[in-house]
Amino acid sequence: MFKVIIAVLGLGFFTTLCSAQQVRPAKSAEIYRDLKTLKRMPKVLYLAAHPDDENTGLLSWLINEQNVETGYLSLTRGDGGQNLLGTEQGAALGLIRTxxxxxxRKLDGAQQFFTRAIDFGFSKNTDDTFKQWDADSITADVVWVIRKFRPDVIICRFPPTAAAGHGQHAASAVVAEKAFKLAADKNAFPGQLKYVNVWQPKRLLWNTFRFGGVNTISENQLKANVGQFDAQLGMGYGELAGLSRSLHKSQGAGTQSVAGVRTEYFSHVLGEPAKATLFDKIPLNWTEKAVNDVDDLxxxxxxSFDYNHPDKSLHGLLMLRKRISELQDAGLKKDKLAAIDKIILSCTGFMGEVVTNQPEAIAGNSYNFRLNVISRSASPVILEQVNWINQTDNLNRRISGDSLVTIERKIQIPADAxxxxxxxxxxxxxxAATFSVANDTLIGLAENEAALNVSLLLKIGTDKFTVKLPLSF
Ligand SMILES: [Zn+2]
Incomplete structure (x- = not known):
């Protein structure tokens, strides 16, 4: 696996590495799923307190069966948990659990968000928790994630009561309820409105459960059958959830992969109640959103999707991209353009990377890098321009035909990196309970974006695409 190269100021500083966002094509089954998701409008935000609190079976079903964009907001990074694998504790453990x-998330396909809250260890109830957590800053962070992600449905793992068990679990529901009401209020956290608009989710639900001796499920609650077999995945969503949960290795959280359909239950909390499905009275597709033609396209x-030749879809995808780029709804346009651009790049079989042999770099020094790009599409992909951080090449070079193009270049790491x-x-x-983040716009992100990128300008058909490639080793 490639790693993002780290910038080191002075000598002797080594910091934790991030995994790189190299651009690789998705598999055909993933492209097909993403196409189905392109057609669907609802978005779901699942919310709890810690890594491993989330209901991964439900997340997998939402993404792969319901084809709705789904995020998991874990208020903390699990800094106060146990560590069965090593000696790291506190912030270092939080980084491992992140x-x-x-x-x-790579397995189930959900997006991942966090707040500035620190997992300070066990607390008995919400009073105990809010003696440590700054309720106002954590609520602000949840409001920010809601306004940025724009979910229609928010699902809490826990209730705000003792049935939640851990005080931080109950507190996560308290904060979710506050944020649900405040996200649409322009007087709440007005500083955020420089970057995002207000947003009102349709409803807030609690995903009730049976854990140990506590049973919060009842038959009059809203139900959803999950766990179905998915031929594209070669397993049911309960089985995928088992694999996903078993990745919480520091917690020893190996979970059985359970095959077969099972029922999830939801208790109404706030907003408009749902009678039949999680998405009652929410536009499901483009037609219900009053945008014509897109569903048909x-x-x-x-x-007509061809699993062996996804590039055959390029013409239709470019037509669809044009249609979506004409949308008035700026938020929807941004989301769906990002999604279709990812699909288009995958359909061309595009791979891009900028690599060196050095695992770290010193600001101001220069290093030899290789840009590798390739496209496997029968249709031409043109590499129009390469921006190497401090110089730009205009190339107009065709990179189609499964033939690797390599360009070597010495790049100077900016002196102020x-x-x-x-x-x-x-x-x-x-x-002890709240991280300090200097740049407010980073709040919510699971990790930093790479600071040093080479930027490519590609032409596919007549459309232009910008692709950022992190400096990596
Ligand atoms: Zn927990």
Missing amino acids: HELLEA IDVLLL KITEPYWLENAAKN
Whole structure:
């Protein structure tokens, strides 16, 4: 696996590495799933307190069967948990658990979010928890994630009562309820509105459970059957969930992979109650969103999709991209353009990377890098421009036909490049229960984006695509 190269100021500083976001094509089954998701409008945010609190079976079903964009907001990074694998504790353990969670997300396909809250260890109830957690800053972070991600449905793992067990679990529900009401209020956290708009989710539900002796399920609650077999995955969603949960290795959280359909239950909390499904009275597709033609275009693409030659879909995808780029709804346009661009790049079989042999770099020094790009599409992909951080090449070079193009270049790391480190650990924590983050717009992100990227301008058909490739080793 490639790693993002780290920038080191002075001598002797080594910091934790991030895994690189190299651009690789998705498999055909994933492209097909992403096409189905392109057609669907609802979004779900699952919310709890720790890595491994989430209901991965439900997340897998939402993403792969319901084809809705889904995120998991874990208020903390699990800094106060046990560590069965090593000696790391506190923030270092939180970093390990962040990456365990990201590996789980690669399996189920959900997006991952966090707040600035620190897992300070066990607390008995919400009063105990809010003596340590700054309720206002954590609520602000949840409001920010809601306004940025724009979920229609928020699902809490826990209730705000003693039935939640751990005080941080109950507190996660308290914060979710507050944030549900405040996200649509323009007077709440107005500083955020420079970057995002207010947002009102349709409903907040609690995913009731039977854990040990506690049973919060009742038959009059909203139900959803999950766990079905998915031929594209070669397993049921309960089996995928078992694999995903077993990635929480520091917690020894190996979980059985359970085959077969089972029922999940939801208790109404806030917003408009649902009678039949999680998505009652929420537009499901483009037609219900009053946007014509798009559903038809996607249906044609799904019907004609060729698993061996996804590039045959390129013409239709470019037509669809044009249609989506004409949308008035800025939020929807941004989401769906990002999704279709990812699909288009995958359909061309595009791979891009910028690599060196050095695992770390010193600001101001120069290093030899190799840009490798390849496209496996029969249709031409043109590499128009390469921006090497401090110089730009205009190339207009065709990169189709499964033929690797390599360009070598010496790149100077900018003299003002910062030390590479997790953004929530850059400054000393505000206190034992809250991280300090200098740049508010980073809040919510699972990890930093790479600071040093080579940027490519590609032409596919007549459309232009910008692709960022992190400097890696
Ligand atoms: Zn927990």
